[in-house]
Amino acid sequence: MDFPMFHLDWLNDRFLIAVIAIVHVFINHGLAVGFIPYIAWLEQKGVRMAGAADITDPEWDHLIYRKMKVAFIITTTLGAMTGVGIWFSAGLISPSSIGSLIRVFYFAWFVEWLTFVTEVVLIMIYFLTWKQSNHSLKAKIRHIRFGWFLSIFSWITMCIIVSILGFMMDPGNWNNDHSLISGFTNPIYLPQLFFRTPTAMVLGGVFGMLLTTLFASRNSKWRETALKDGARWMLCWAPVSLAAAIIYYKAMPEAMRENLSTAVGTMEFAQYYDLLRYIIPGAVSLVVVLGVWTWLRPRSVRMWMVLVPCIAAFGFLGIFERVREFIRKPYVIGGYMYSNLLRKEDYPLYKRNGLLTYATYATAGKVTPENKLSTGQDVFMLSCSRCHTTNGINSIVYVFERLYGVGKPLDENSVAAYIPNMHQGRTYMPPFPGNTEELHALAAYIKHLQVTGESLEGAQSAGVMVNPDNNMHNTQPLADTAQSK
Numbered sequence: 001m002d003f004p005m006f007h008l009d010w011l012n013d014r015f016l017i018a019v020i021a022i023v024h025v026f027i028n029h030g031l032a033v034g035f036i037p038y039i040a041w042l043e044q045k046g047v048r049m050a051g052a053a054d055i056t057d058p059e060w061d062h063l064i065y066r067k068m069k070v071a072f073i074i075t076t077t078l079g080a081m082t083g084v085g086i087w088f089s090a091g092l093i094s095p096s097s098i099g100s101l102i103r104v105f106y107f108a109w110f111v112e113w114l115t116f117v118t119e120v121v122l123i124m125i126y127f128l129t130w131k132q133s134n135h136s137l138k139a140k141i142r143h144i145r146f147g148w149f150l151s152i153f154s155w156i157t158m159c160i161i162v163s164i165l166g167f168m169m170d171p172g173n174w175n176n177d178h179s180l181i182s183g184f185t186n187p188i189y190l191p192q193l194f195f196r197t198p199t200a201m202v203l204g205g206v207f208g209m210l211l212t213t214l215f216a217s218r219n220s221k222w223r224e225t226a227l228k229d230g231a232r233w234m235l236c237w238a239p240v241s242l243a244a245a246i247i248y249y250k251a252m253p254e255a256m257r258e259n260l261s262t263a264v265g266t267m268e269f270a271q272y273y274d275l276l277r278y279i280i281p282g283a284v285s286l287v288v289v290l291g292v293w294t295w296l297r298p299r300s301v302r303m304w305m306v307l308v309p310c311i312a313a314f315g316f317l318g319i320f321e322r323v324r325e326f327i328r329k330p331y332v333i334g335g336y337m338y339s340n341l342l343r344k345e346d347y348p349l350y351k352r353n354g355l356l357t358y359a360t361y362a363t364a365g366k367v368t369p370e371n372k373l374s375t376g377q378d379v380f381m382l383s384c385s386r387c388h389t390t391n392g393i394n395s396i397v398y399v400f401e402r403l404y405g406v407g408k409p410l411d412e413n414s415v416a417a418y419i420p421n422m423h424q425g426r427t428y429m430p431p432f433p434g435n436t437e438e439l440h441a442l443a444a445y446i447k448h449l450q451v452t453g454e455s456l457e458g459a460q461s462a463g464v465m466v467n468p469d470n471n472m473h474n475t476q477p478l479a480d481t482a483q484s485k
């Protein structure tokens, strides 16, 4: 509540983060973490295959170089931009949660920054010195070593971020002792890292095979060997990925049961969970079938035969990320901060004194008959707008109409009766944070939206209004929270 609310009414705020984040994960896992070691391995293989008089096989080396060129261009442009874009969009939409995460993970993020800069320098060196390094065996071996260094640094950047992702799902002991170490070693961290590593390798391999079918024509000398190597790479990693997925899913519901039991039982989750149960084995079997087929009959492999498992594998990763985000609800940081950016421990204050009393940006601090609609809009912005729009994706009018009949005029009292209980039936939603007057103002505003079809502008276009009644010092703290402070 300390930040003005950015809001994209036509899109849905969470959707913006999701799109940028999923593109980034595709690139990070498929073209960096899993792809670079595959490239370094193939480059090394070129040196081993060359005759005694040569440094490497020029044709083979050129094929691998062209694959690396694709990864270089995409990772340093779209990859880097979406990486920064995640933090920009999350910082806009969810500033309080990013603020908390930075306070907890300050040093981890600092190390992440150093690692990332090193990674960028290494990828520059690796790609830009590739051709020069072919002049002497010593230079070539040094170059390959840079490929392995780059692989390690790409993996370390992922290692750090995965800890933060795990933390948001289940902070483990951090909720008691608030230390970086217990935050970093949260219960979901290692299972998730163990799952992401081989999965990234499978993605890197299948994407590499796709590039082979594009860059090595059918009469090219190395096409079959390169395809078989891709198959070998995938067949090595796919079983590890499957085993790790099972371990991860075993680890997750248990941790979820303790802290996030509310998120597991939802209808949406059940649907995704089912989908996931088919998609994981489906994508893995497609990759394995492709691997075995290529191993046995490399000549017959066509581009589309690689494209289908490639899309399935990337699709699987996308769904995995979506589920990971969903089961965390109603929290943005498990057990600590709800997805509406309000801390759980502050709820008793909001309930007693009203949410708007504590809002830095609002049209008023108290609901009156005159300001009911504008304060209702403030309450919507503060407690629903991170997940609902007025008439875009997951529109608040639509979800109420779905309950009470599409096109039928909403009844303010039924809406007001539903909201205080919404977190019980739909456990992915946080409880309503405000007092009774705010509840009725919100219901009146939702009804008003249905009648007028009005849309809601975020602070970025509507500007901000500092709450004229915000006077934190005059509000009496609750006895119990005063003691715990």
Ligand code: HEC
Residues within 6 Å of the ligand: 329, 330, 339, 340, 383, 384, 385, 386, 387, 388, 394, 399, 400, 402, 403, 418, 419, 422, 425, 426, 428, 429, 430, 432
């Ligand atoms: C953490 C995100 C989140 C927040 C915050 C949130 N909702 Fe929801 N809400 C959802 C999701 C997700 C759905 C399910 C949409 C669907 O099924 O298509 C939903 C569904 C609903 C439904 C329909 C429930 C049903 O049984 O079909 C209502 C009504 C609703 N929300 C009202 C609200 C109100 C009012 C607020 C603010 C006080 C709010 N929500 C805050 C995520 C949220």
